[in-house]
Amino acid sequence: MKQFLDLSLSGLTSGFIYAAFALCLVLIFRATRIVNFGQGAQAMFTTYIALDVVQRTGNYWLGLLAALVSGFVLGAVIERVIVRPVETGPEINAVIVTLGVFIGLIALAAVVFGNTFEPFRAPFGLEGFQVGDTSINLTPTNVFNIFAVVVAMAALLALFRFTSLGLQMRASAFGQEVARLLGVRVGQMLTLGWALAGLFGSLAGILIAGGNFISPNFMDSVVVFGFVAAVLGGLDSFVGAVVGGLVLGLSLAYVQGYVAPELVTLAALGILMVVLLLKPGGLFSSSVARKV
Amino acid sequence: MSDALTQTNKPDEKSLATEGSPQSGRAGGLLRSTLVRHVGLMLLALVGISLLLETVSPFRVSQLGELTYFIPAVAGLTVLTGLNGQISLGHGALMAVAAYTTSVLLDQESPLPFALIILIAVAITALVGALVGAAAARLHGPYLAGATLALAVGVPGLALYFEETLGGEQGLSVSPPRASPNFATFMADVTGESLSGQKFTAYLGWALSLLVLLLLSNLVVSRYGRTWRAVRDDEVAAELAGINLGRARVLAFVVSAACAGVGGVMIAIITRLTAPTTFTLVLSITLLVAIVIGGLGSLVGAIIGSLIVVFLRPFVTDLGAEGGLNAAQAANVAPLVFGIVLILVMLLAPRGLVGSVRFAYLTRQAARQAKAQR
Numbered sequence: 001m002k003q004f005l006d007l008s009l010s011g012l013t014s015g016f017i018y019a020a021f022a023l024c025l026v027l028i029f030r031a032t033r034i035v036n037f038g039q040g041a042q043a044m045f046t047t048y049i050a051l052d053v054v055q056r057t058g059n060y061w062l063g064l065l066a067a068l069v070s071g072f073v074l075g076a077v078i079e080r081v082i083v084r085p086v087e088t089g090p091e092i093n094a095v096i097v098t099l100g101v102f103i104g105l106i107a108l109a110a111v112v113f114g115n116t117f118e119p120f121r122a123p124f125g126l127e128g129f130q131v132g133d134t135s136i137n138l139t140p141t142n143v144f145n146i147f148a149v150v151v152a153m154a155a156l157l158a159l160f161r162f163t164s165l166g167l168q169m170r171a172s173a174f175g176q177e178v179a180r181l182l183g184v185r186v187g188q189m190l191t192l193g194w195a196l197a198g199l200f201g202s203l204a205g206i207l208i209a210g211g212n213f214i215s216p217n218f219m220d221s222v223v224v225f226g227f228v229a230a231v232l233g234g235l236d237s238f239v240g241a242v243v244g245g246l247v248l249g250l251s252l253a254y255v256q257g258y259v260a261p262e263l264v265t266l267a268a269l270g271i272l273m274v275v276l277l278l279k280p281g282g283l284f285s286s287s288v289a290r291k292v
Numbered sequence: 293m294s295d296a297l298t299q300t301n302k303p304d305e306k307s308l309a310t311e312g313s314p315q316s317g318r319a320g321g322l323l324r325s326t327l328v329r330h331v332g333l334m335l336l337a338l339v340g341i342s343l344l345l346e347t348v349s350p351f352r353v354s355q356l357g358e359l360t361y362f363i364p365a366v367a368g369l370t371v372l373t374g375l376n377g378q379i380s381l382g383h384g385a386l387m388a389v390a391a392y393t394t395s396v397l398l399d400q401e402s403p404l405p406f407a408l409i410i411l412i413a414v415a416i417t418a419l420v421g422a423l424v425g426a427a428a429a430r431l432h433g434p435y436l437a438g439a440t441l442a443l444a445v446g447v448p449g450l451a452l453y454f455e456e457t458l459g460g461e462q463g464l465s466v467s468p469p470r471a472s473p474n475f476a477t478f479m480a481d482v483t484g485e486s487l488s489g490q491k492f493t494a495y496l497g498w499a500l501s502l503l504v505l506l507l508l509s510n511l512v513v514s515r516y517g518r519t520w521r522a523v524r525d526d527e528v529a530a531e532l533a534g535i536n537l538g539r540a541r542v543l544a545f546v547v548s549a550a551c552a553g554v555g556g557v558m559i560a561i562i563t564r565l566t567a568p569t570t571f572t573l574v575l576s577i578t579l580l581v582a583i584v585i586g587g588l589g590s591l592v593g594a595i596i597g598s599l600i601v602v603f604l605r606p607f608v609t610d611l612g613a614e615g616g617l618n619a620a621q622a623a624n625v626a627p628l629v630f631g632i633v634l635i636l637v638m639l640l641a642p643r644g645l646v647g648s649v650r651f652a653y654l655t656r657q658a659a660r661q662a663k664a665q666r
Contacts, residue, residue, distance in 0.1 A: 035434035037441065085639050091433035092379050096584060097638045099381070099437075103577045104631020110624035111617065216624075220573060224445050227438040262453040265446035272439055273427050280430070 006137035007257040008250060013142040015249020016149040020204040021226030022233065022241035023153070024197035029235050030173045031193040032087055034094045038078065038101030040223035042198055043205030045105050046071040047214055048113045050206050051120055060123045067202040075198020079191045087190075102223075109216040122211030145207045152203055153242065156196070169193060221265050225252070228272045234282025244283070330509050334502045341498045345491060346483055353494055355602055360497025361387075361558035362598035364504040366582040367591055368551025371508055373580075374589020375517060376544040377524035378428060382440035383552045384576030385447035386424075388566075390417040390556025395464040395566040396457060406469040410500070414553035421549020422542060429541035444576045448568035463567025466560050468493055497558045504554050509591055511547065520544050574627050581630045584637050587644025596645055604629065 021039070028036045046067040054063035078101060086093045124140035160166035171179040172189040180186050204226075205219060212218075229248045233240020248271065255267040275283065322328050345353055369383050393413040397404060404412075424443065428436050451458040458464065471479070471492040479487040511517055522530040523540045531537055560566050582601045586593025605626045612625035641648045 029434075035438060037437065082635050082639065086642075089642070092373070092377070093638050093642055095379060095434055095437045096580065097635050099577055099580065100631045100634030100638070102631070103574065103627050104635070107624040107626075107628035107631060111612070111621045111628060115620045115624060221445055224438075224442045228442065231435070231438065260453050262449040263446075265442065265449055269439065269442035269446050272442055276431060276435060276439065277427060 002134070003257060007253045009137045009142070011250035011253025012246065013138070013145055013249070014253065015246035016146045017204050017207050017245075018222070018225045018229045018249050019242040019245025020149045020152065020200055020207070021222055022229035022245045023156070023238060024200040024204070025226055025230040026233070026235060026238060026241045027193055027197040027200065029230070031169070031190050032079075032083070032094075033091070034083065034087070034098065035227065035230075035235070036101075036194075036197065037095065037098040037223060037227075038105065039197065039201045039226070040205075040219035041102045041105035041109075042071065042074050042078070043201040043222075044214070044216060044219040045109055046074065046198075046202035047120070047205040047209045047218075048109055050202075051118060051209075051214065052113075054121055060121055064123075064206055067206045068199050071198040071200075071202025071205075072195045073198075075201070076191050076195035078198070079194035083194070084187075084190075106216045106220075113216070115216060117213040117215045120206075120209040120212060120214050126211045139211075141211055145210070148203065148207060152200060153238075156200070156238075165192075221268075224265055224268055228268045228275075231272060232275055232283055234284055237282070237284065240282055240284050247283075326513055327510060330506055334506045337502055338498065341502075342495070345494055345498075350488075350490065353491055355606075357490065357494035357497055357562050359598055359602050360494065360501045361555045361562055362579070362582060362602060363501040363555075363595060364558070365552045365555030366579050366586075366598045367505055367508050367594040368548040368555075369579050370583040370586065370589055370591065370594045370597075371512060371520075371551075372544055372548035373583060374587075375512060375524060376520040376541060377432075378541060378544065379433070379437050379580075380428070380440045380545075380548070381437055381573070381576045381580065382424060382443035382447075383548070383579050384571050384573065385440075385443045386417050386421060386549050386552040387556035387559055387575065388447055388451075388568075388571035389420050390414065390553035391560035391566045391571070392451065392458055392464070393417070394557045394560040395466045398466055398469070398560075399464060410554070410557050413557050414550050417553030417556060418546050418550040421546045421552070425542040425545025425549070426538075428545055429538045440576075441573070444571075444573050448571055451568045459567070461568065463565050463569075466564045466566060468561040468564060469496075493558075493561055497562065500554050500558065504551050505591060505595075508547075508551065512591070516540075516543065577627075577634075578630060581634055583644075584634055585644055587647030587650075590644070590646040590650075593644055593646035601630075 021043075024039055025035060028034060028039075049070045050063035050067035053066040054060055057063075082097060082101070083094065086097050122141045124144050126139050126141055128135035129138050129140075130136075158166075160170060168179070168184045169189045169192060171182065171184050172186040173193070176186050179189075204222070208222060209218070225248060226245075229244040230241050232244030232247060233242070248268065251271060252264050252267060256264050259267070341356070345356060348356070365383055365387055369380060372378050372380055390413040393416050394409055397409045397412065398406075403409070424440070428439065431439060451463070452460050468489060470476075470489070471487055476487050476492075512520075519530070519535050519540050522533065522535060523537055527537060530540075559570065563570060578601055582597030583594060584597070585600055586595070586597030608625045608629050609622050612622035613619070617625070637644060643651055
């Protein structure tokens with residue numbers, strides 16, 4: 001029972017982070033119908049930037065700020081410079097370009113920062129809370145992670161719901177032609193979407209890094225988990241991505257605890273396959289429509 | 293129904309074939325047969341490769357050997373992605389399946405004959421390919437890329453899980469097969485020096501690679517190749533023409549996986565170590581780089597792409613080392629260049645080398661014809 005509780009708690013924590021990562025994929029997919037496989041590499045790179053800032057200044061929060069800003073800028077630059085030309089082409093071309101970003105950024109990080117494992121500071125303690133006389137598998141850092149993701153999600157929700165900018169972004173995602181006719185600068189909205197996704201991704205990256213070691217490859221499996229979580233939710237819905245992230249986080253925690261940690265990625269693949277074969281539109285799809 | 297279709301199709305095929313080959317009538321009946329032309333070409337290539345292997349330095353021999361695990365896998369992938377429109381990032385994982393099968397089978401007290409081991413490894417990889425392909429047949433574009441990405445990231449975990457048989461992080465060391473005494477003495481008689489193990493592996497690899505290329509080059513101009521292209525270009529039209537979409541896609545995946553299997557066998561006996569670190573995502577993406585550079589769907593492009601990848605890698609690594617990077621950093625210059633190349637080719641020449649050349653040629657020819665008609 002204790003193990004089940006501990007696994008559930010750790011699954012919940014990582015679930016929130018997967019949800020944040022799935023959200024960036026959904027954000028981009030809704031706007032441009034592209035799955036950004038480079039997202040994890042972008043987040044890894046900004047985490048290294050944060051590490052550099054933390055090491056120089058000794059201040060975690062400055063590092064966090066640096067990661068968020070650089071994630072925002074990197075996302076915008078990637079969209080504007082290398083993704084825009086392939087946005088309208090065959091979908092396979094866009095996939096290949098984002099894979100180029102993926103492998104290129106990882107290699108660049110290995111060249112610039114070195115291909116080693118670097119410890120990354122945690123913002124808060126890493127000792128589990130005491131309940132009675134046993135410590136449970138929930139640390140102050142975990143609580144901070146969940147808090148940060150929830151705040152970021154709320155901010156995103158507020159942006160989309162209550163601001164004119166959010167409305168314009170939704171409009172360009174819904175119908176580019178119509179939005180353009182109504183005076184929305186669709187191109188800028190797409191860039192903004194990628195920038196926001198970059199910001200969200202870098203948040204996920206730095207949260208995963210907190211209290212762990214980072215290396216150029218530390219986000220590789222997170223890309224897979226984020227993608228699976230996003231597909232669980234249908235790749236198209238923000239709520240779906242969050243639920244998908246939590247479901248995946250919990251399931252993978254149980255696989256890790258009860259089966260074997262080596263098989264976690266394959267388990268994610270299994271879940272992905274089951275979902276795609278049984279409910280290709282995600283867990284919440286009601287009707288299946290297919291464009292011919 | 294399908295019988296009627298094939299019957300009505302047949303005359304068309306014939307007239308197309310004769311129209312398509314410019315030498316028809318002049319160069320004799322034999323050359324008109326695709327099989328004869330391709331077999332002749334492959335035999336010529338085998339002779340050329342043999343001459344090359346006998347004259348170049350051992351380092352070049354090792355590079356030529358390295359090519360032989362890229363070429364079959366890249367050729368298989370280009371058929372799948374270019375002709376059938378399915379992208380796969382899982383071909384590195386499929387190579388791992390074949391490599392581990394080969395390593396385990398070679399590690400026995402009295403191993404099976406090597407030819408049989410190749411067949412078993414390729415068959416098992418094709419079987420895994422059928423499983424993956426059955427799932428992949430329902431997916432497209434980004435979904436397929438994501439699923440196969442998960443395969444590529446996840447499969448090395450199996451080697452860690454079954455540490456007893458698959459060697460875990462350390463991997464399995466492979467004792468490569470020896471040349472049969474007959475072949476060794478024959479080569480020694482012809483060349484005047486004894487056949488080194490490395491050279492034998494290169495010969496073996498090239499024989500296998502050319503065999504794979506021969507089979508694929510015939511397959512892509514056959515009925516199956518046409519079916520795959522039809523499925524890629526327009527699903528609805530293909531289905532209306534009586535093509536079973538699912539079956540065509542799975543078959544393409546199985547063929548492609550079998551080719552990756554040949555590559556996997558070669559990677560095991562060339563690197564002599566089968567470990568999870570060999571089969572990272574970078575391997576899968578390197579295969580993708582090769583087909584993108586060469587041009588999706590072109591076998592010639594697959595060869596050119598493999599050549600560029602294999603010879604570019606040490607070149608840029610050396611460049612990095614000269615630029616003052618340490619060994620670990622310099623090793624990452626190649627993937628960095630690959631990433632940039634992927635992006636640049638997609639932005640500037642999405643048809644790849646062979647595709648761009650062919651397109652330029654066809655445009656010029658069309659322009660000339662239009663002029664002549666005027």
